[in-house]
Amino acid sequence: MASFQPFNFETQIPQELLISQIMQIHATISKLESLRPSKQVNTLLTHLVKLCTLPSSIDIEALPQEVKKMRESLIPICGKAEGLLELEFSSFISLTPNPMKNLTLFPYYGNYVKLANYEYKILKENGVANAKKVAFVGSGPMPLSSIILATHHMESTQFDNFDIDEKANEVASKIVDSDKALEKRMKFVTQDVMEVKERLGHYDCIFLAALVGISRCEKVKILGHIRKYMKEGGVLLVRSAKGSRAFLYPIVEEDDMVNFEVLTIFHPTDDVINSVVLLRKPNA
Template structure:
């Protein structure tokens, strides 16, 4: 590993050390500043192969991803409450600090789906939609205006906040549904979805994510599409990486790796026709 890569890893380690010492990860000037530094560092053009990390750095990365997931959940919950306090919440959704990132990523995902799908999907499931389901909202509002979106989250309070955001929009609320469930206990309903989207933070380590993907493989309809968010290079310090070898039961159709300020990679795979 070169000198530049090592410097990047050391900087990430330093930020992790500062984050791990904080009393909590609720949005604050200090928390926001540290995560902004982390994101900026990980979007460097310097490529890091996480498979080459030493044992200490691998352990740090696993812990950092969990910290990032926790902080992201707290940030989304905070802004979902703030936005939801307005009479027309969706008019204020752009105050979320990473809104532009979601706009770009949703455009990427729509473009990828559009090239693969022969017709507009009638039903899409989002697994791990959270309190601020921006991707569902953006896709439903801007790109897939006749599609029904079924949002699954294990946390009832997250769904309550998400419902508050869309309930005042008479058109959108007719196409946005929220289900509180552990995805590993949902079976037959997955057959109705042409597309299942798996949030980056569902499955916070490689083994857990592989278990979720294997479960979906057993319950999605043959020919249905699985859309997954992953990470590449230094961005893999922020999110789990999906390995194609973990996609048993699926055929990988398209892969996108960002080169701008978009953080997540995107993978689309088709459920094999057998089963």
């Protein structure tokens, strides 16, 4: 397996070094037979995440074509590996005596707590802290964002989690069903968001997970669809990425947010990966 250099978080990593390390990881990981959690997959992904959160001034748009192509291939690989990691932990945690107490076993739990803190702060600053109904699109097998927001921040809000994958919703709902109070406020819906129409108008706030719509074209279609059916004055919180973090997740550009009012764009500088974009559908 490829060997990697340790880096210092304080200084900026040179762009050439960052790209060569990421390309090395991509070359190794794309040859693997399976992306299921294993020592090799976990080591590669952990190193990739560390690399992508180092201070860097990289501009994705200015990269050579071959690096852009590699990035387009890397994002779905990371997404698949992330989904398999979540599924494995969620399935295991759902079988423990108190699943809600064991969520901290998930390796990136602390990261989700920080992201939820940022997102709630942004919602609060924009007057959406007391949303009655929230939709989370792309909640996955381990719906930590919804759970943390519902139990630590939005304690009387109704949450509907949408995911296209029935198995993901099945294991996720097992965890939530173990907490009777939360179960009353949280539902799971197996549906492609592009098929959800009038129902989108019921929510004060909609969250769009980073990996819903991996290509720019898909993302723009999804944003347009949600905008069409969401309520006037309602907000849409979109997860994006900036700089080297964009090797892990798609970027949502300002040009993609047509006919929305942009309320906030927040780019983290700690180990949180996702940027947060808060949009409002203007009143007609």
